[in-house]
Amino acid sequence: MSSNQTSIPTLPQDQGSLRAIKDCAAGSVGGILQVLVGQPFDTVKVKLQTAVPVSLPGSPAPSGSPLLLAFRGVSQDGWTAFYRGTSTPLVGVGMCVSIQFLVLESMKRRLAQRNQAQGSVSTDLSGGQLFLAGATAGLANSVVSGPVEHIRTRLQIQSNENRIYQGPWDAIQKIYKRNGLPGLYKAQGVTALREFQGYGIYFAAYESLVQRECARSGRVREDLGTLEVCAYGAAAGYAMWISMYPIDLVKSRMQTDGWTAKDRQFTSAIDCTRQIWAQSGFRGFWKGLTPCLLRAAPANAVTFLGFEWAMRQLN
Secondary structure (H helix, E strand, O other), X not given: OOOOHHHOOOOOHHHHHHHHHHHHHHHHHHHHHHHHHHHHHHXXXXXXXXXXXXXXXXXXXXXXXXXXXXXXXXXXXXXXXXXXOOHHHHHHHHHHHHHHHHHHHHXXXXXXXXXXXXXXXXXXXXXXXXXHHHHHHHHHHHHHHHHHHHHHHHHHOOOOXXXXXXOHHHHHHHHHHHHHHHHHOOOHHHHHHHHHHHHHHHHHHHHHHHHHHHHHHOOOHHHOOHHXXXXXXXXXXXXHHHHHHHHHHHHHHHHOOOOOOOOOOOOOHHHHHHHHHHHHHHHHHHOOHHHHHHHHHHHHHHHHHHHHHHHHHHO
């Protein structure tokens, strides 16, 4: 096998279907590991993103860094609070990552076949083609990730004393009963933009690193070691989050905003962006970045490690 899976030739229909099943299964392994490792960091990140500074006359400001205060706020409800809302992403993110890798691998094969039809002797894809494959995977993923992220975010900002939803299913029922399907897909436009940008960079970074190393060392993809896969996954995670973090922050603010004109803070994503800039300037779009970057390395390392390991077992 070549240094990149894009060298896979046109497959008969039955083999193509089997390939899709393998891509989905391997993606699920990566997605489940991503949630188990990354959820505590994500909970703190959302707490920081959605926190609105409140200054009351005569009230002393809480002492400590915002990160430490957010950590304390979550930990007051016990260690399980770091995994609040986990059942939704455990199923949903597993499905999302399955979709991501299914579409990614399909796009890589199609683009490689097109390159070969045009006379290319290389099996590697260009950076632009890898971005296109990843961005397409992100858009496909957004159909599932939109409501999954919304429910998870709503549950993450709750405290034990101020609980509106008793769990993921209760949240889904209550939101759907009051606002219908559009309620579950709140801020979907921003989510789709985030997925397109973020996963385009994400997969382009990872696949480019894999292609370069295989070309340099003369090895095939399956020969890459655990540390190499983890390092490339971590680097891809950093590239993704740094490129899309401001969009993610706007998404979190929009998804946790009120439902009616009376209690709604933002009228649109553009209005949300303007208000963040007016209140906090450039720095306002990077609130919660520290726990996000702390999460990026281990969560994305195990995502690709799980995917690559599962593919080797299934092939």
